Structures are given as structure tokens and as C-alpha cells.
Amino acid sequence: MLEMRNRGWMWTAALAAAWLAGCASSSRAPAPVEDRSAGVRPAPAIVEPAKGAPGSENAGKPGYYTVRPGDTLIRIALDSGQNWRDVARWNSIDNPNVIEVGQVLRVIPPAAAAEVAVSRPVASNTLPSASIPVPPATGSSAPRTGASAAVAPPVAAPASSTVASVPPVVPTPAPAGEEDVPWAWPTPAGGAVLAGFDEQRNKGLDIAGKTGDPVLASADGRVVYAGAGLRGYGNLIILKHNNTYLSAYAHNQTLLVKEDQTVRKGQKIAEMGNSDADRVKLHFEIRRQGKPVDPARYLPAR
Numbered sequence: 001m002l003e004m005r006n007r008g009w010m011w012t013a014a015l016a017a018a019w020l021a022g023c024a025s026s027s028r029a030p031a032p033v034e035d036r037s038a039g040v041r042p043a044p045a046i047v048e049p050a051k052g053a054p055g056s057e058n059a060g061k062p063g064y065y066t067v068r069p070g071d072t073l074i075r076i077a078l079d080s081g082q083n084w085r086d087v088a089r090w091n092s093i094d095n096p097n098v099i100e101v102g103q104v105l106r107v108i109p110p111a112a113a114a115e116v117a118v119s120r121p122v123a124s125n126t127l128p129s130a131s132i133p134v135p136p137a138t139g140s141s142a143p144r145t146g147a148s149a150a151v152a153p154p155v156a157a158p159a160s161s162t163v164a165s166v167p168p169v170v171p172t173p174a175p176a177g178e179e180d181v182p183w184a185w186p187t188p189a190g191g192a193v194l195a196g197f198d199e200q201r202n203k204g205l206d207i208a209g210k211t212g213d214p215v216l217a218s219a220d221g222r223v224v225y226a227g228a229g230l231r232g233y234g235n236l237i238i239l240k241h242n243n244t245y246l247s248a249y250a251h252n253q254t255l256l257v258k259e260d261q262t263v264r265k266g267q268k269i270a271e272m273g274n275s276d277a278d279r280v281k282l283h284f285e286i287r288r289q290g291k292p293v294d295p296a297r298y299l300p301a302r
Helices: 002-028 073-080 084-090 110-116 146-150
Strands: 064-066 104-106 193-195 205-208 214-216 221-227 235-240 245-255 268-272 281-288 291-293
Touching: 073 084, 073 221, 084 104, 084 221, 221 245, 235 268
Parallel strands: none
Antiparallel strands: 064 104, 193 205, 205 281, 214 268, 221 235, 235 245, 245 268, 245 281, 281 291
């Protein structure tokens, strides 16, 4: 009987030892680690020009733009109100598809940059305070005598001892007549406006139509872009009307003009389609100095 009890105790001890060993071995196995650092690292809000990046010495100057992630030369030119070929030439860019984040690009003509540059006024030579004549006290009738009276300047308000800061550069007003663009609707009468202008969500007007409907030049101008290189616009035409205004015609099925071609107001330049869009429509923009404006404020009433 005692032998059976001893055997039972030994058996129980063996089971307990095995269970403890299993717990110890499982506790030594490290838990899997999930690295989420890459997913939570925010992108910088402001792109600083990389040291040695092309044009970095011009960062922050009026008329220059620092390339951000996702930018294309066509997009930069459109937002600057310029021809992308001109922007490429001003920056000696051979391949317009190759620009780098942090690169600083000139986005206004060199001549215009010289015109809008603000120069600090040259301070006139000031005499030491000891040589500045002191006017007589109020009510005194004593005449000025000596050399100091001969050179005494007229009394003026004292100038500030601090140099005034250079005022920020503002867009140069357009020359007389530059604003006078006789706009017309870019589609024949009858196309309903599907979506109006919204500065954040829709930078122009969306106009309904059928596949193949004519798309018309809204004013006289020159084709500065014709292609499908701008994401979200599909087959796109951009016209430059003067130094102030551009117009854009997006989602076309067919483009009927080429870059550098001169077009007249009302000329058929494309056929309506749904390229890079959810339905057949024309997306039409007017840009003033590169900034989208509400076309409804410029187009005649229908």
C-alpha cells in the first residue's frame, strides 16, 4: 500500500514538473513585434530646398517656386499662369518629366522679375549730430549768425533711426486693356452646368454634353498645352490669352489643336468626352495669374 502511494506521489510530481517546464519554455518565446513607425511618421508640411538642389539659392524669392512631392512641370506652370515650355527654358530643364523635390524653379519671366524686384532706397549721407544747427528757442528774435546759419537746412520731422523693412511683393497690375478679354461659353447653347465653381473642390465649371459635342475656344489665344499629362484632367487643352489669363478645357475625347497654335474665339478645339472623368462633360477653368477664378463671373449670361 505504501509503495502504491509513493508511486502516485512520484507520478504527480513528474506531471507538475512537466507542466512547469512547458510554462517556462513558452514564457521565453518573444511576442511578435509590429513596426508601425513608417505608417505614423507625418510628411513635412513645408518642403525645404535640399542643400545643393538646383536653384536652392533662390528659395523664398519672389517669382520662384520650390517643388513639392507630386508636382509636375505642367501643374506648376498652370498654377503660375505660364507656358510649361517657358518654365522649362527659364530653368534650363531638358527633360520636363524630371524635376526633383526641393528644386527651386523660376516661374516668372526674367524681365518681369527685374520689374517686380523691390530695391532698398539708398540712405542719404547724414552729418554728425554736432554739425546739425540747432534752431533758436521759440520766441527768440536772435538772428542766426556764422557758418551754421548759412548752411542750416529747413526744419523737418525727424526721421526714424531704424531702416524700414521691404514691403512684400504684390502682383503687378495688368496694363490698361489687359483685363478686357471678351469671353464666350466654351460649348454651344444648351449644355447644363453640372457643378459650379468651388475654390477647394471644383476649380471651374462642369458642363454637360454628349460624346463628340464641340468644345470651343472661349477667347482668342494660343495653345500652351495639349495632352493628357495632368492627372485628373484627362485630355486637356490650355490656352493663354494674355499675360493675365489662361483657360483650360478638360476630359475631352479628341484634341483638334496643337501646342503653339493660335486659335480664335468660338473655334472648335476639341470634342467632348469622359477621359479621366465619371461621365461625359467639359471641365472649364479660367485662371487669373495662375489662380482659378469663377468662370460664371466672366462668361456672358445665357
